[in-house]
Amino acid sequence: MNVVDLALVSATLTASAPVVFAALGGLLCQTAGVFNMALEGQLLWGAFSGVLFSHLTGSAWLGVVGAVVTTAVYALALSVPAVAFRADPVVVAVGVNLLALGLTAFLMRVLLGAGGVYTSPDLPGLPTFAKLGLDVPVLGPQSPLVPLAPLLVAVTAWWLARTRSGLRLRGVGGHPEAALSLGLGADRYRHVAVLGAGALCGLGGAQLALGNVTLFSEGMSAGRGWVAVVAVMLGGAWPWPVLAACLLFGAAEAFGFRLQGLGLPQQAADAAPYVITLLALVVAAATRGRRRLLEAS
Template sequence: MNIFEWSFLSAVLTATAPVVLAALGGMLCQAAGVFNIALEGQLLWGAFTAVVFSDLTGSAWAGVAGAVVATVLYAAMLSAASVTFRADPIVVAVGTNLLALGLTGFLMRQIFGSGGTYSSPDLAGLPTLAELGLDVPVLGPQSPLVPLALVLVAAVAWWLRATRSGLRIRAIGQHREAAEALGLKAGAYRHGSVLAAGALCGLAGAQLALGNVTLFSEGMSAGRGWIAVVAVMLGGVLPYRVLLACLLFGVAEAVGFRLQGVGLPQQAADAAPYVITLIALILAGAAARRRPREST
């Protein structure tokens, strides 16, 4: 297995893109002081609505747009409950995750007439960069949403560091009462961050369902939203650290797929990214506990 092959790097980016898009949304919420664990359900909802709109219109781009709008509306439940009504965001997020799992399964049977997995020759997937006339060897047969995810990491990093609104949202996340005393509308910024996370999860779901593959399967988010939450826990509000945490997952998944070709059981290959991510979280927690002792 040669990790320096373009095909391997392309596989890493394919696995990473949906996770990093969702993680960017979670990071924006973290910056505003909202711990968002609803990424799993929003990613799943985005994947489902992307397939629905693509199937209805015959256009993958309509599927992407529909997924973004539908997931923003879905995220509005968390925004209203946790920001406006001051409900516990973790309790609300768990509820929306469970709702997404049940609702997509129910609607799949109502819309497509079957459960399990839906695929159709008429279902439009996202075009590759090569089909759009952009042949970049390192990216391989990727959809445009993959380089967009990388661009968004850089854009969000610049926005948080160099713009007035980015600095304000970080101030609100660090000390809401002090920010409000200076006249900042913390609620508006928090609403905006939760809804922006919904839009990013819609993009992530569209990439997963129309870019990585061209189908919808019940529960196809398969823990990627939780991996995105872990990436935020590891990277905090630093976009490049969040990207590195997501790349860890992408490398593990790509390696797992490669190892299936040499006889590794599928179950072990599927579990590898989550085991490695869990180990990284444990090591990061141990390092964080050691730091205070070293400073004393």
């Protein structure tokens, strides 16, 4: 049995896609000067609303649209207190995450008539490239949302570096006083960034619940939103390093599943991506600390 092959690359892309969407949203917020720790709850809400709208409409694509729209609206729970009323974004984000955990569990019982896990043969999932008649190596078993994730990273990198609105967003986050002196509405940019992050988490949740699998389970985001927060911290809020951090998590998760087939206990395989993410964060912090010492000397 080969441990590393094209199937592992495909599994890495599958595992990392939801995290990439959420981390990209966190990156936009960080660039605008808002530390968004609510990615976990928004990702969970996106997964639930994607399944709900797919169930109600019979279309996975309408499920994706419903996830994007409703998660952007759900992001108001962070945007209004943290931006409009200057509440501590960390405290607000903890409340948003806990609300999503309880609300999705409650609504799953009320609207879907299930507890714990909801799945049905009639629940439509996202089509893969293979089912669409496109036999693309590596991407064959993926939904179209998977390659969309790195594509959006590329577009975001170009937008932040090359467009007036992107540079203004960076100015609002990096130099708010200067932005204010130029007449830029900092709060407006921050509201847009937080709502845009919600929409991206909706995409990530839809991919998680309708692309990676075709079901919803309580707490199915399973820490991926927190990994996205760490990816933003590791990448220094720059698109390409953030993408690399997300791919590291995806590779660890995919490799853990592969090692289960070689006899590794399931608990160790499940923990592997989070252990590697924490180790990467520790190494990055130590590297930054060493760099500061060298600069000081």
